[in-house]
Amino acid sequence: MKKILLGLVCAAALNHMSCTTLAPRSPSLVVMLVVDQMRPDLLTRFDHLYEGGFRWLIDHGISFNDAHHEHSYTVTGPGHAAIAFGQHPGKIGLIGNSYYDRIKKKNVNCVEDPYAKVIGATQGKARSMRQYDTKGLGDWIKEKNPDSKVISLGGKDRTACILGGKDPDLAIYYNKKGKFISSDYYVDELPFWLSDFNEELDIGSYKDSLWERSLPEKVYLDHARIDHYEGEVDDYDNSVYSPVFPIGVNPQTDPSSVFMDRPWLEREIIKIAKMAIDNESLGRQGAPDLLAIGFSAMDGMAHNYGPFSQEIMDAYIKLDRYLGDLIEHINDGVGLENVVFVLTADHGGLPLPEHVVENGGKGGRINPKHIAEALTWVDEECEEVFGKKLYHRDGGNYFLDMARIKKANIRPEQIYEIIDGYLTKVDGIERMAIKQDILNGRDTSNINQRIKNMLHSENTPDIFPIVAYGYISSYPHGTTHGSPYDYDTNVPVIVAREEFKGRENPSRIATVDIAPTIAKYLGIDIPDYCDGKEFEL
Ligand SMILES: [Zn+2]
DSSP states (O other): OHHHHHHHHHHHHTTTSOGGGOOOOOOSEEEEEEETTOOTHHHHTTGGGOOSHHHHHHHTEEEEEEEEOOOSSOSHHHHHHHHHHSSOHHHHTOOSSEEEETTTTEEEETTBOTTOOEESSSSSOOBOSTTOOOOOHHHHHHHHOTTOOEEEEESSHHHHHHHTOSSOSEEEEEOSSSOEEEETTTOSSOOHHHHHHHHHOOGGGGGGOOBOOSSOHHHHHHHSOOSSOBTBOOOSSTTSOOOOSOBOOOTTSOHHHHGGGSHHHHHHHHHHHHHHHHHTTTTOSSSOEEEEEEEOHHHHHHHHHOTTSHHHHHHHHHHHHHHHHHHHHHHHHTOGGGEEEEEEESOOOOOOHHHHHHTTOOOEEOOHHHHHHHHHHHHHHHHHHHOSOSEEEETTEEEEOHHHHHHTTOOHHHHHHHHHHHHTTSTTEEEEEEHHHHHTTOOOOTTHHHHHTTOOTTTSOSEEEEEOTTEEOOOSSOOOOOOSSHHHHEEEEEEEOTTOOOEEEEEEEEGGGHHHHHHHHTTOOOOTTOSOOOOOO
């Protein structure tokens, strides 16, 4: 049917333009898909196994394989901020998943909102982007088209709250207690369809669910490493260390708490996305709508097993199927010709250090005991030499009390020397960075710009550690991300439309370019405050 219609359009348009130059119609729906901790190789290594959503996106998408987050600390909050706001996270002030706020003198969550109340359950945290004075793609869309709807959802609260911009119509996230909730920053009550969904969602029924491979074991042995691999987390039936399939829920464990680390969360997220499209008539009212979907459980699973595990391979095979179901649903309800998809990730990640070393690389785990000792020695020596309370320490981050330091007639460098002297003796700590040196250009290391893009004048610590290449703080099992190195900054970016023919674009792009590019594609002017720029589609 569609082909016939296209033929008619071509015939009618022949007088004015050739069929090949016919521009695709402006989309009425933007679907932003953000997979937590997705490295580009998780698309390429299993490419020929994908038959669902990843298949469609690759076959109809322009794939940018040299896309990077140009900031560090590479974690969830800042990564989603770069994608959704087109700005470096330091400038916005979103410098971590949580961070020490110098003025409030306490650690704050990046989507903390003390004024908001939870909507949709008695348990959970009320979250929003209230504390940030800026706007993102969702806001730009709504400013240009007041009828546009912006809905964002994800397992993690920060994922949902950040992806929709500052003022989406609705942000939905999991309360880790069996309900998907929002806050009264967005709505006074949940839409009926989400309440219905919560009523039916019986997390307790996952108690006896087993996570098993979707394909025969041989396929996994061909594409991933052996299942039992030293370094993977074993949190199920772990009387003997055995990080292998099948993976279930321990009898004494509340299934609603492990839900964030299983593929099943993403299946529920897809169900909610489909309900949002149907019940909010997304993509069917002319003005473009934005549906942003974050896949948060993918992060927990990558942390536990690493990108070369059979578990992560299976999580991606399953997500491919779930996404295929979503794309089919969108085709039925909205028509794929009306939709533009973006697929990307909030950060990459390091393979398990054991895997890195086995494959000839350099890496390791930072021993928490060694760190704790070094931190104590620093505290003791600083106190002995200079006296008490010259800084606030948050982990390995130092916030100097400049007034006291000045009064005590000490130079900050003297404190720095003690900190650097002890902490750089710890295997896996490359060096201690000084905020002021990065800001005034005295620090000229090659990763300097990524760190600089993360700096916030108030909230960034004065002295903070830079991890060595290949090293992580996860101990004794699992892996993580957060560094300024390419394995943490490199993420896939695919922009897909039904009319596009799948191809690769080798251009170097940054994740802050995504929001301005989509804005421009929708005919919206890119705000001056954007750090990103439009890339060619
Ligand atoms: Zn993570």
